Amino acid sequence: MESKVKEFIESGILEAYFTGSATAEEEQEVLSMKQAYPEVQQEFELLEQDMLKLADLMAVPPPPSLWNRIEDNINEITVRTTQQPQPYREYHESHQQASPKQPGYIEVDAQNTHMRVHKVWRWVFAAVFILGKIFLATAIYFYLENRQAQENIKELKQQLRQTQQVQPRQ
C-alpha cells in the first residue's frame, strides 16, 4: 500500500494537478487519494504552498495606479448593470431625436422645407377634397339654374310688354 502511495506521489500527477494540466479523471483521482491517504494530503498541501511561493518569487509588483485602473474599469460595468429597466413607452420620432441632447426641448431643423403630419390627416384631406368637388358642382349647378331663370324672366317680361302694347289698340 505504501509503495502505491509513493508511486502515486512520484508519478507527477500532483504537479500536473497544480499546473492545471491534469485531466478531469486525474483531478478526481488526486482528490480521492488525498482524502484516503494522509501522506498524499501532506504532499498536496506542501505542493500547494510551494506553488504559491514559486509564484511569489517570480512576482512583478504592479504599479500603484493599477488598482485605480481596475476599479475604474469595474465601476464602468457596475454603472451599466445597476440601471433599472424602464417601462416601454412609444415616442414620436421628433421626441426620440430630441431626447439624447435636451430632454425638455424639441429640435427644429430650420433648413428642412418638409413637414411630417399624422396619418389621420390623409383621410381629413381626402374628405375636404371630395367636399370641395361637391361644393363646386353644386355652385355650377345653381349658377346655370340661375342664368336659366334670368333668361326665362327676360322672356316673360318681353312677352308681357308685347301684350300690353297690343291691348290699348283694341
Add this chain to the structure above:
Amino acid sequence: MKSSANNTNALEKNEHALRTIFNKYGSALLGYIVGMINDHAKAENYLVEIFRVISRFADELIRPGVNTWLRLQQLTKNFLYKSNPPALSGADTKFVASGHSNKFLNLLTNDQKHVFCNIYYGHKSIQALAQEMCKGDDYIKRCLREALSVMRNGK
C-alpha cells in the same frame, strides 16, 4: 426592492473579495502574465481585464477550500489563450527564459525547461506535449515533477 438590496450587498462583497485577491495575488498574477507574454505594458492591460472578468465571482474564489491561486492561474491562462492564442499555443522557452524568471529556469535541463514552460505558461496538455516530444505521458509528468522540485529547492 429586496433584490436590488441583495445585488448591492453582493457587489460590495465581491468588491471586498476583489481587493483581497489583488493585495494577495496581484503581483504573482502580473509576474505570471509577464512570464507568458514577456511584455510588461500588455501584461498590465491583461491584468485589468482579468480582474474585470473575475469581479463577477471574486467572492467564490476566496471561499475556504478553494485553491485560489490555481483557479486564478487557470482563469488567466484561459483568458489569454482566448484573447491571443498564438502567444500561448507554443510557449517559447527561449523568451520565457530570457525574462525575469530565468534564474529559476536556468537550473533546469532542456527537457524540464521545455515541459515546465509549455505547461505552466503555455496552454499545452501533457498528452499534446508527449506527442510533440515523442515521449510517454509518464515521462512528461516526471519531467514536470523534477522541474518543480528543482525550482522549489533552488537546486
